């Protein structure tokens with residue numbers, strides 16, 4: 001595992017954007033696995049800036065997002081579809097036909113999850129998967145559980161995730177209770193993983209995920225078994241890592 005420790009969120013974002021742009025430059029038709037949440041917003045802003053300067057070309061890039069709330073329409077500003085358009089897709093020259101987010105409005109969860117899994121496979125797999133980490137160690141919406149989920153599936157969100165995400169909704173009652181997410185197995189198949197973390201509130205879980213036991217109770221801990229992981233985290237998030 002490579003670890004980059006940065007001064008703050010802004011530097012973390014710049015470093016993560018550097019790694020993603022290296023991927024795009026080396027393989028212009030690469031498949032990027034993308035995430036939502038507060039962690040990657042700065043990374044997307046930086047990519048957009050470099051695109052505007054003429055240093056990056058997204059015309060052949062393909063994307064697959066990790067997850068989507070079940071039951072939110074695409075025009076709902078809390079849907080991950082909306083998030084991705086707002087923060088990245090509508091700001092660069094990506095072909096929207098090459099962007100993919102699970103369809104949260106497909107009521108048949110088995111059908112949607114199988115379609116998404118097959119889609120990723122048919123694209124040749126993910127070249128680099130960008131991840132944030134939840135306070136309970138979740139990646140995508142893979143919540144702590146008794147076993148690691150293999151493929152894209154429908155999950156019930158935990159109270160801790162509903163609590164963490166309610167800041168984006170009018171109230172906790174408005175947070176959807178379910179989501180479609182790539183499985184741990186899907187994420188582990190990515191050729192490279194890039195996990196970003198910022199802030200002291202992520203310090204404890206980051207240490208557990210990377211230096212604690214590998215257990216489905218801390219879903220991100222499985223990344224210890226992936227052979228191409230890059231962690232980019234700011235000093236505050238790194239503050240509880242073993243010396």
Ligand code: F6R
Nearest residue numbers: 035036037038039132133134140
């Ligand atoms: C988002 C996702 C989540 C977030 C995680 C951290 O697509 O899959 O696992 O990465 O909840 O969220 P932030 O970055 O808001 O702290």
